[in-house]
Amino acid sequence: MDASFPRPLRARFETDDDPALALSTVGAVGQMSGAVLSQDRRSVSAVYDPAPGESSLVLRAHAFLAATDWGSADPSARELAVDSTATIYLAADSMHRAAVSNAVGGTLSLEADAARVVLPRGALAVDASTTVVMDFVRSSLPLAAASLPAGIVPAGGFYDVSLAPGVPTRLAKPAELTLSYSSAVADAGRLSVYWYNPAANSYVLQPDVTGAPATLDRTARTVSIRVDHFSTYVLLDSSVGMIGGSSFSGGQLEAYNFPNPFDLSVKTVTTVHGGGSPSIRGTLLRVSVPPGLSGNGVFRVFDVTGRLVRTMDLGAMTGGQTYYQAWDGRGDGGGDVASGLYLGQVEIGNHRKTIKMAVLK
Missing domain, CATH: 2.60.220.30 (Chondroitinase Ac; Chain A, domain 3)
Structure with a gap:
C-alpha cells in the first residue's frame, strides 16, 4: 500500500522519520509491516497482511508537511497537517x-x-x-x-x-x-x-x-x-423472505407461522434464528430445513375443504438453514381470503410439513 503527499513530509523531529506513524490502519484485523519513507519524503509504502476473511480496512495517513500554515492563529501550529482516511476494499x-x-x-x-x-x-x-x-x-x-x-x-x-x-x-x-x-x-x-x-x-x-x-x-x-x-x-x-441467520441442526423439516391466529393488517414481528424484525401483512412462515435435505421449496395454502388457495415458490432451500416467508392472506387471484381455518403445507422434494393457520378479520 502507498500513500502520497502533496509536499515532502516534515523533518524536524526524530518521530518525523518513522513512516509507521504516517501510515496506519483503523480497526483493521490484519497486520501492517515494512513501512518505508521514500527518499524525497513524498510517499510512504507498507505491506498489509489481511486476516482470513477480511475484505476491507480503513487506511489512515497522518503526518506534517514541510510547509507552513500561515492561516493558523497559533504560532506553534503553523505547519500543514495531513490527516485523512480511506476505505480499502481487499476483495x-x-x-x-x-x-x-x-x-x-x-x-x-x-x-x-x-x-x-x-x-x-x-x-x-x-x-x-x-x-x-x-x-x-x-x-x-x-x-x-x-x-x-x-x-x-x-x-x-x-x-x-x-x-x-x-x-x-x-x-x-x-x-x-x-x-x-x-x-x-x-x-x-x-x-x-x-x-x-x-x-x-x-x-x-x-x-x-x-x-x-x-x-x-x-x-x-x-x-x-x-x-x-x-x-x-x-x-x-430464491424468493423466500430471508436467508441465513443461525444454523439449524434438527433432524426433521420444521415449519410454523406467527402470529397465529392472525389478521390481515400490517404488523412488525420479531423473529428468531436471525430473521430480524420485519413489517409484514398477515403472518410470517418460518421453515427450518434439516441437514442433508436440499431442494426447491413450495408453500401451499388449502382451505378446510381441501381447495388450493395459494401457491408460493420458495426457491432453492439448503439443509441446516432457517428461512422466512410472509403470507399476506391473499389467494392466487389477489383477493383476501375469508376468516377461518387454513392448512399450510411446505414441500421440499419428497418431504412435507403441514401446519394449521387461523385467519381472523
Whole structure:
C-alpha cells in the first residue's frame, strides 16, 4: 500500500522519520509491516497482511508537511497537517467512486459489468446543496456482509453501495439499482434481489419499493429494481423472505407461522434464528430445513375443504438453514381470503410439513 503527499513530509523531529506513524490502519484485523519513507519524503509504502476473511480496512495517513500554515492563529501550529482516511476494499474486483450532488443526482456504473446505481435529484437524505461521496463496489465475496449459507450460490457478484460517514443510508427518494447476473444462470426469471441485514446476520428479500415488478433484461443480463436504502446486494435463485441467520441442526423439516391466529393488517414481528424484525401483512412462515435435505421449496395454502388457495415458490432451500416467508392472506387471484381455518403445507422434494393457520378479520 502507498500513500502520497502533496509536499515532502516534515523533518524536524526524530518521530518525523518513522513512516509507521504516517501510515496506519483503523480497526483493521490484519497486520501492517515494512513501512518505508521514500527518499524525497513524498510517499510512504507498507505491506498489509489481511486476516482470513477480511475484505476491507480503513487506511489512515497522518503526518506534517514541510510547509507552513500561515492561516493558523497559533504560532506553534503553523505547519500543514495531513490527516485523512480511506476505505480499502481487499476483495473488490470493480469499483466506482463519485461525488454526487444531491441537487442534481447522478449515476455510478462499473466497467466490469452492466451494474449501476441511478439517483434522482433529492434522493439522499441530506440538504439539496450537499455533495456526497459514494462508493459502488462489486466483489466475488461479500465485503461487509456474512457469507451465504452453504449451497446458496449467488447469481453474480456482491454489490456494495456505501455513502460517506454520517450520511443516512435510508433514502429520501427511491434510487434505481441494477445488478448483473452470470451467463451460467439457467432461468433468470427465478432471480430475486436480496440485501444483507447485519443486525440479523441474514439476507433479506428486496422487492421494488414502488410495488412494480423487477425489470429483467436478458440481453444485458441484468435485474433492475428501485430501492429506498443502500446496503450490500446480491441476486439469488430464491424468493423466500430471508436467508441465513443461525444454523439449524434438527433432524426433521420444521415449519410454523406467527402470529397465529392472525389478521390481515400490517404488523412488525420479531423473529428468531436471525430473521430480524420485519413489517409484514398477515403472518410470517418460518421453515427450518434439516441437514442433508436440499431442494426447491413450495408453500401451499388449502382451505378446510381441501381447495388450493395459494401457491408460493420458495426457491432453492439448503439443509441446516432457517428461512422466512410472509403470507399476506391473499389467494392466487389477489383477493383476501375469508376468516377461518387454513392448512399450510411446505414441500421440499419428497418431504412435507403441514401446519394449521387461523385467519381472523
